[in-house]
Amino acid sequence: MKKFLSMLSVAILGGAITLGSYKLFLEKDYIISEQNTPVNTFTTSFNTPPPAALDEEGFTNAANKTVHAVVHVKNTTIAQSSPNSVFDFFYGNGGTQRAQVGTGSGVIISPDGYIVTNNHVVDNASELEVTLNNNKSYKATLVGTDPNSDIALIKIDADEKLPYLAFGDxxxxxxxxxxxxxxxxxxxxxxxxxxxxxxxxxxxxxxxxxxxxxxxxxxxxxxxxxxxxxxxxxxxxxxxxxxxxxxxxxxxxxxxxxxxxxxxxxxxxxxxxGNVQKGILGITGSGLNSYIAEELGIQNTEGVYVAGVEEESGADKAGLTKGDVIKKIDNIKISKFADLTGYLSSKRPNDKVNVTYERDGDTKTTSVTLLKNNTYVIAGLGLKVKNLSKADQKAFKTDSGVKITDEANYYQNQNLDLKGKVIISINNNPVNSIEDVKSISNDASGYQRNLLIVINQKGEKERYLL
Incomplete structure (x- = not known):
């Protein structure tokens, strides 16, 4: 009997310990977990607000506002087909003409029918047709183009004021x-x-x-x-x-x-x-990264490194020099070269910009007046030229010609040094300015011999057959 009571006491004590342990360690934890752990545990822990819902009404309003100002542009070009037979080839019949149709889009930017589109949408068009969102069609005329930016301006004459979009910033x-x-x-x-x-x-x-x-x-x-x-x-x-x-x-x-x-x-x-006015800073340079920075021996990996400054340019007059690193223009951060050129593309000659740059560890800001581009690259000859300044005219004792400011590596490889000399004639055509160079250089090619007459720094004439 005593043995039975001892075993019963042990059993009761063990059960009490087990139940107490469950209450203390297991049941308590479970209740706390269920009561105090919210559904968005991770959001609360990382202090991250729930993602905002998309503004569907904003999308709808923007779409409704835009679709009526966007038009369909049809470009008809006349293409010459290949000769149909050997007789066409020999007797000058170049085949038949046939119409080719291309399509694109455009944006109405004024109620009187001016439309901006891409240059490649209207390129070589013999006829342009614009269809509005209400299915009305109009003949369009080409006002002007800029192939470099791929922007073109066309116009239609509608019998009503048209919906249009305003340019944003x-x-x-x-x-x-x-x-x-x-x-x-x-x-x-x-x-x-x-x-x-x-x-x-x-x-x-x-x-x-x-x-x-x-x-x-x-x-x-x-x-x-x-x-x-x-x-x-x-x-x-x-x-x-x-x-x-x-x-x-x-x-x-x-x-x-x-x-x-x-x-x-x-x-x-x-x-x-009637054409695009481009204001230039007057520098040559490149964007930066770790490899370029190491080669140049500088610490900056962002910005535009100034490798050279054009004579009498806005940058030259403002005191920018080789080795400067441009970090900001006005309020625009400059991380790469496209940041710089993109912002300057919205500026004209005589516009002023504030350029923030680093030099020898110091940050400086200067005002630069953008000037008209007076340089031109003769692609067929691999030469970059500019109009003569008054100082050049005095130094070279000539009122006409263009000064060579840069040359392709070919000239250095051939031990030819044309940089700094003045071209006064190309293929027996006199050169007075870069406007002459533009018209003459159409005939200058790297695949044929070209005769250049230049004046060197001593005032002597030199002839180059390239």
Whole structure:
């Protein structure tokens, strides 16, 4: 009996210990976990607010505002077909002429019918036709183009005031900002796609002399969208859709638009001057990264390195020198060369900009007056020339000619030094200014012999057969 009571006491004691342990360690933890752990545990822990809902009403309003101002552009060109037979070839019948039709988009920018589009949409057109969102069609006339930026201006004469878009400020756009692309891909009129700004000041051809500065988005853009509108959720025109990068020719994830500040400046120039007015800083240079910085022996990996300053340019007069690193222009941060050229593309000669730069570890700011480009590259000869300054005219004792400011590596490899000399004749054609060079150089080619007569620094004439 005593043994039974001892075993019963042990059992009761063990059960009490077990129950107490459960209450103390297990049941208490479970209750705390259930009561005090909210559903959004990670959000609370990292102090991250829940993602904001997309402003669908903003998208709808922007789309409704934009589609009526975006038009369908049809470009008809006349192409010469190949000779149909050997008799056509020998007797001068070059085949038959046939019409080729291309299509794109455009954006109405004024109620009286001015439309901005891409140069490649209207290039070589013999006839232009514009169809509005209400299906009315009009003949269009070409006002002007700028192939370098791929912007063109056309006009229609409508019998009513037209809906139009106002240019927004593309400099104020932000990476990650929602945008809409509106156009006519594959002849599907009034198509709206959405995306975000993926990058700014994007240069698609970094090895090309013509530096570009596109807004990059992931809004779907396809053939036919060219010349259409890129707008923000307020419906402001912030870009003209221009290009995609694709191996198939169709959209694969990225599209590119000319910033509205550049497009507006080009349109204004065409209307006011008949051509594009370009204001230049007057430097040569390059963007920076770790490898370039190491080669140059500098610490900066962002900005534009000044490799040279053109004589009597705005940069020269403002005191910029080789070795300076440009970090900002006005309120625009300069991280790469396309940032610089993109901002300057919205400026004209005689505009003033504040340039912030670093020199020997010190940060300085100076005001630079942009000047008209007085230089020209003779591509066929690999020479860069500029008009003579008064100091050049006095030094070389001549009122005519152009000064060679740079030359291709070919000349150095051949132990020829033309830099700093003055060209007074090309292929027996007298040269007075770069305007003469532009017309003469059309006949100058790297595939034929070219005769240059120059004046050297001693005032002596030299002849070069290149």
């Amino acid at each position: 593309s400099d104020n756009t932000q990476i990650g900002e929602w945008v809409l692309a509106v156009g006519n891909p594959f002849n599907l009129t009034s198509t709206v796609t959405a995306g975000i700004i993926s990058a700014k000041a994007r240069d698609l051809n970094p090895n090309d002399d013509k530096v570009q500065s596109f807004i990059q988005t992931d809004a779907a853009v396809n053939p036919g969208n060219s010349g259409g509108a890129l707008v923000n959720t307020a419906g402001d025109l912030i870009g003209i859709n221009t290009a995609i990068t694709s191996q198939t020719g169709n959209y694969v994830g990225y599209s590119f638009a000319v910033p509205s500040n550049i497009a507006k400046k080009i349109v204004d120039d065409i209307l006011e001057y």
